[in-house]
Amino acid sequence: MCPAATPETGPPRGENFVTSGSLVTSMGNVATTHGSGPVASAAVPAGWLHSGFLRSAELFGDRPALAIGGREHSYAELRDSAASIAATLEAFAPAGGAPLTAVFAYRTVTAFSGLLGALARGHGYVPLNRSLPPARTRLMLERSGARTVIVDRESAEQLEEVLPPGSPPILVLAPDEPDVSWLASRLPDHDVLGAPDLKPPDAWSPGAVDPDAIAYILFTSGSTGVPKGVMVAHRNVTGLVANMVARYEVSEQDRVSQTHELTFDVSVFDMFVSWQAGACLCCPTQKELLAPGRFIRRSGITIWFSVPSTAILMKRLGMLKPGSYEGLRHSLFAGEPMPNEVAKGWIAAAPGTNVENLYGPTEATIVCIGYRWDPERSEDESEAGVIPIGDPLPGMRALVVDPELREVEPGEVGELLVGGPQVALGYWEDPERTAEVFVVPPGESERFYRTGDRVRLPLPGKPMTYLGRLDHQVKVRGVRIELGEVEAAVRDATGVAAVVAVGWPVTSVGAEGIVAFLGDAEVDVAATRAVLADRLPAAMVPRRFELLAELPLNSSGKFDRKRLFESLEGESG
Amino acid sequence: MSAVTAEEVRAVVLDELAEPIAGLGVAPEEMPDDFDLLTSGLIDSLGLMELIASVNERLGLDIDYEDLDPEGLTVLGTFSGYVASASAADAR
Numbered sequence A: 001m002c003p004a005a006t007p008e009t010g011p012p013r014g015e016n017f018v019t020s021g022s023l024v025t026s027m028g029n030v031a032t033t034h035g036s037g038p039v040a041s042a043a044v045p046a047g048w049l050h051s052g053f054l055r056s057a058e059l060f061g062d063r064p065a066l067a068i069g070g071r072e073h074s075y076a077e078l079r080d081s082a083a084s085i086a087a088t089l090e091a092f093a094p095a096g097g098a099p100l101t102a103v104f105a106y107r108t109v110t111a112f113s114g115l116l117g118a119l120a121r122g123h124g125y126v127p128l129n130r131s132l133p134p135a136r137t138r139l140m141l142e143r144s145g146a147r148t149v150i151v152d153r154e155s156a157e158q159l160e161e162v163l164p165p166g167s168p169p170i171l172v173l174a175p176d177e178p179d180v181s182w183l184a185s186r187l188p189d190h191d192v193l194g195a196p197d198l199k200p201p202d203a204w205s206p207g208a209v210d211p212d213a214i215a216y217i218l219f220t221s222g223s224t225g226v227p228k229g230v231m232v233a234h235r236n237v238t239g240l241v242a243n244m245v246a247r248y249e250v251s252e253q254d255r256v257s258q259t260h261e262l263t264f265d266v267s268v269f270d271m272f273v274s275w276q277a278g279a280c281l282c283c284p285t286q287k288e289l290l291a292p293g294r295f296i297r298r299s300g301i302t303i304w305f306s307v308p309s310t311a312i313l314m315k316r317l318g319m320l321k322p323g324s325y326e327g328l329r330h331s332l333f334a335g336e337p338m339p340n341e342v343a344k345g346w347i348a349a350a351p352g353t354n355v356e357n358l359y360g361p362t363e364a365t366i367v368c369i370g371y372r373w374d375p376e377r378s379e380d381e382s383e384a385g386v387i388p389i390g391d392p393l394p395g396m397r398a399l400v401v402d403p404e405l406r407e408v409e410p411g412e413v414g415e416l417l418v419g420g421p422q423v424a425l426g427y428w429e430d431p432e433r434t435a436e437v438f439v440v441p442p443g444e445s446e447r448f449y450r451t452g453d454r455v456r457l458p459l460p461g462k463p464m465t466y467l468g469r470l471d472h473q474v475k476v477r478g479v480r481i482e483l484g485e486v487e488a489a490v491r492d493a494t495g496v497a498a499v500v501a502v503g504w505p506v507t508s509v510g511a512e513g514i515v516a517f518l519g520d521a522e523v524d525v526a527a528t529r530a531v532l533a534d535r536l537p538a539a540m541v542p543r544r545f546e547l548l549a550e551l552p553l554n555s556s557g558k559f560d561r562k563r564l565f566e567s568l569e570g571e572s573g
Numbered sequence B: 001m002s003a004v005t006a007e008e009v010r011a012v013v014l015d016e017l018a019e020p021i022a023g024l025g026v027a028p029e030e031m032p033d034d035f036d037l038l039t040s041g042l043i044d045s046l047g048l049m050e051l052i053a054s055v056n057e058r059l060g061l062d063i064d065y066e067d068l069d070p071e072g073l074t075v076l077g078t079f080s081g082y083v084a085s086a087s088a089a090d091a092r
Helices: A051-059 A075-092 A109-120 A134-144 A181-186 A234-247 A266-277 A292-299 A308-316 A340-349 A431-437 A483-494 A525-535 A561-572 B006-016 B018-024 B045-058 B070-074 B076-091
Strands: A064-068 A071-074 A100-104 A124-128 A148-151 A171-174 A191-194 A214-220 A228-233 A255-257 A280-283 A303-306 A330-334 A354-359 A369-372 A397-401 A413-419 A448-456 A465-469 A473-476 A479-482 A499-503 A514-518 A544-547
Touching: A051 A064, A051 A075, A051 A234, A051 A266, A064 A075, A064 A109, A071 A075, A075 A109, A075 A171, A075 A191, A100 A109, A100 A134, A109 A124, A109 A148, A124 A134, A134 A214, A134 A228, A134 A525, A181 A191, A214 A234, A228 A234, A234 A266, A255 A266, A255 A292, A266 A280, A266 A303, A292 A308, A303 A308, A308 A340, A308 B045, A340 A354, A397 A448, A431 A448, A473 A499, A479 A483, A483 A499, A483 A514, A483 A525, A499 A561, A525 A544, A525 B018, B006 B018, B006 B045, B006 B076, B045 B070, B070 B076
Parallel strands: A064 A280, A100 A124, A100 A148, A124 A214, A148 A171, A171 A191, A255 A280, A255 A303, A303 A330, A330 A354, A514 A544
Antiparallel strands: A064 A071, A214 A228, A354 A369, A397 A413, A413 A448, A448 A465, A473 A479, A499 A514
16 A cells, blocks of 8 residues: 655654655665655644654554454554543643653553553653552652553552552543443542543644653663653654664554563554554453464564563473464564574574564663674674674664773773663653763763663674673563662561672573572561562562571672672572 | 373472462462462563473473463463373373
């Protein structure tokens, strides 16, 4: 299908330009080649994260935008739901508060229409996930200052625990709930609206574009014990989305997986790369995620994206039989290191696929460095059995620096700094921590994000390789965890000051879980675990507690992490 | 491979999950058969895939999960029964 050519209205800036996937056939950076003809519509201003979705709703109204729970929802349907939510939010908006709307929904149509509705209303969205402990969700909502919450039926039950007592009145919209009287009676301090209160879709019209406005805030683990909210502006993400549509030649014929939780920023890629190109986003239910192979085949997935852990587990479960997934064109992995062996197993199972390892912290917007697997040379280019992270994506820059932020020589190891249009606005209401890690290195004029990742600066013609962390962050099945946050939570739950958390057992891609050492032999472990389970995501709750009379100190008087870690290595050896 | 009983599978599952179950304040032998490991929030979907792989490896099984309906896999009793009958079918 080829849309009729309409005169190009001219985007304000290259990076805000929105392309239609069906027109993009060349590889490369769309931001620098936009003269070649994407169609701009007068009714859909470019520059928003959701501009591409609105465009596709015009071009491909009857085609499926979302497949979920055994049903497909067309672009027109999803746009109308989103427009209706946006119009309702505008009509009933509470005065004051941050320009943010929380979306408390999990793998339902409302999760997607809600997030699009929040964006269409001109707000950034704050995703909340009911599979996290309510206390943590409450903390995120409080921190965000959002005064509006969109909730799906399945998450509404938890709302009582999530809405902070004594907080200013919140507007709760449950768009799929025909009768909200039960919910309203549980939330007497708040305004609750349901399906009958929804305004018609045509009551909404697109407002003015502010590319600097926040598109979303995602909370990541924070080393001092409180999650950090990363603010990403529309302008940080629109260029990336256009570039990715071009890189993978995504079209309305594609069916893209949506394995990532909305609280993880790779989900933004899944959604908005699909929708910009008119493709169908296929969202597995929580249970369908247990059988990814079956999901790929049944949903006719052409573009797969997951954390490497999913592929590793599929391999262990015998789900990577040769030739299993012939329909896959692209298989993308991000969030943690990707072992060679897994890439090879995946390609055997999906012989027609391109495999890429993508790298990127939330603070530099989803992915900013990428590596395409090549059977001829990738094994040689790998380091410690892990495939390289590769080269910066179009428009992005990578510096490898020493502790003084000066560039190291090729072949040397240093900290990775990332610069370019994807570098996020910073941490929500936290200028101090923003200033610590969003820095202008010597000799540079733009802001770079200090990733805390150790990489090797490649020799000319070679890809960059990832070597680990500089600090106490670990990945457990792709979930980014600051050990400092786990330690703070354990201290809080036990009253014990001497706490060290380590990632253990170590795997090729991170750690299987967390072990906590406490300098107190009298702690009630079961009670501690119960308290932590109410506060932390499952992956952050220590699997094991080691109670010692006291924790060893190193020569500088700090807890001797290394010795504690070695005690674990000793028992497995 | 040889057949295993549902009780053996259940015992391995409870052992693998001993620590999170301790956090629930429930004795392992009192865990109801209709307990849903996933929707209860005890583990997430990747954690459950890891559990299934560990059960396979510890019991020396080689069960094909590829085309299995994941619906029942998350429930303690159903899962144990499924693994037992699949191992029996294979052993025959």
